[in-house]
Amino acid sequence: MSSTFSGISTALSSLRAQRQGLDVSGQNIANVNTEGYSRQRTEMSSVEGVSNVPTIWAKQDPVGTGVNVGDVTRIRDELLEARVRTEHGNNAYHSGQSQIYDSVQAVFKEPSDTGLQERLSSFWSDWQDLSNQPGDGAVRTKVMQQGGAVATGLNQAHTQLSTIYSSSHAGAAAQVKDINTAAAEIASLNKGIMQAKVGGLPANELADRRDALVLKLADLAGATATVRDTGAVDVSLFGSTLVSGTASRALALNGAETLSEQGANPPSLTFTDNGQPAIVTSGELGSSMDSLNTVLPKYAKSLDDVAAKLAATVNGIHQNGFDRNGDAGEPFYTGTDAKSITMSITDPDKVAASGSANGRLDGSNADALGDVATSGTGPDVTYRQLVADLGVTAKSATLKAETQSTITADLDSNHQSTSGVSLDEEMSNLLQYQRAYEAAAKLMSTIDQTLNTLINNTGR
Known part of the structure; x- marks a missing residue:
């Protein structure tokens, strides 16, 4: 079962992931005019619960435990490049x-x-x-x-x-x-x-x-x-x-x-x-x-x-x-x-x-x-x-x-549209990661307030 404090870990993983997304978008924007630069993308995946292997007398929380940044990939089309x-x-x-x-x-x-x-x-x-x-x-x-x-x-x-x-x-x-x-x-x-x-x-x-x-x-x-x-x-x-x-x-x-x-x-x-x-x-x-x-x-x-x-x-x-x-x-x-x-x-x-x-x-x-x-x-x-x-x-x-x-x-134009940096797209990504980061911060603040109530006010 998930810990009482698992929500904080989930929020923290989101903060880290969205921050990395912001960093990658910033790198793309910085290299918009760099010849040969390929647009990069943050690959995120959800983190599963503690275990997905059935055990006797154990019950797993159906909710995952956050997000993971698997890799930062270059956007390439190998067939087009060939x-x-x-x-x-x-x-x-x-x-x-x-x-x-x-x-x-x-x-x-x-x-x-x-x-x-x-x-x-x-x-x-x-x-x-x-x-x-x-x-x-x-x-x-x-x-x-x-x-x-x-x-x-x-x-x-x-x-x-x-x-x-x-x-x-x-x-x-x-x-x-x-x-x-x-x-x-x-x-x-x-x-x-x-x-x-x-x-x-x-x-x-x-x-x-x-x-x-x-x-x-x-x-x-x-x-x-x-x-x-x-x-x-x-x-x-x-x-x-x-x-x-x-x-x-x-x-x-x-x-x-x-x-x-x-x-x-x-x-x-x-x-x-x-x-x-x-x-x-x-x-x-x-x-x-x-x-x-x-x-x-x-x-x-x-x-x-x-x-x-x-x-x-x-x-x-x-x-x-x-x-x-x-x-x-x-x-x-x-x-x-x-x-x-x-x-x-x-x-x-x-x-x-x-x-x-x-x-x-x-x-x-x-x-x-x-x-x-x-x-x-x-x-x-x-x-x-x-x-x-x-x-x-x-x-x-x-x-x-x-x-x-x-x-x-x-062909160069097609290649640029695939692998090149689009400022409009990166601006959109910045807003998306910013809002996600703010939401993760709000989640962590909310959990903190909840735990504060639980720890400090229960039993009075």
Whole structure:
């Protein structure tokens, strides 16, 4: 049977429980603007009577003995969080791809008055002018200058692509470093959370920090996570373990740091503990690896094709003609790629504008070179195909990034509505706990007065 003083114990348990509820609401309000903070809730349960096991000659009071705060839990939706991590990885990947295509488009600057297409058009036009004035030294000089401008444009485009490659490689190296740091910190936080759980200590703030790092890994590399019964999380990268309990692994970035070396030594990722390949196809790092191994080499190769076509076409026709002295034409360009192509001749008299060796300046060979502008197999066609492919692919990357950004934002909003702090709700909780605390205090005061009457006034 319950003691005469059990009511005081019941009231006291309520005072403690409501006070803890007030503390938890206060913690939520204090962290309303803290990134990664999860709303907490006080889990209360009623306390049963002294015993729920039947005994002979014993009668139990049907009324319980108060309230107990079992735990302070974080409000989380694990399924929603798993999807949030997946979409964050996709969003970071598509955003990175959109940015790299924007950078490549800035290299070619088409259409524009300063792009390579405009330089090529002016080059062929100057050949046409020379065909009409084959003996004019100024026109010959202009042809050479414009031919040099085309070669310089190819050189500059290659240099810019190389710069973008080096920057992307440095970015990938920084991302790998961030991944390794975050993985090690998650393992350390896992250890703290597991120890706290065993000792019955609170670990919600530790779990918030850890989950924020897991989301960071999703952004960086498309990482996924699995929660253990011990409170720890295991983190994986496309089937390979990155964090397991209190242990973490590290990644290493290997391969060429420059565009010119990429073909012979493509960048790759490995785990440092065993040298096995690490597959990353999502997140910022996934985008960086695709940029280094696919996007930039593709357009560098296309640019080299333009340079090779230009050199082969112009040299082929130029060497069929004759210069101002009646000598056979020499190669107009040297080099067969965008990095190395340059002017081969430096004397305007060496420009092979004539189609005959008899010293007569007929300009027919210059006319043939001018006609390259309308050739279906000339360098202009190769270059326009490059620009068209880049434009279509870049537009597709932008649309994917915009769509994925919307999806991610919607999920973040859903996640915030589930786990984030609502000031209106917390204000309501404060009032609820306050009234309950006041009622428990009134209960204790009433019982105290009752007992005072019983003890001091009975038997007079």
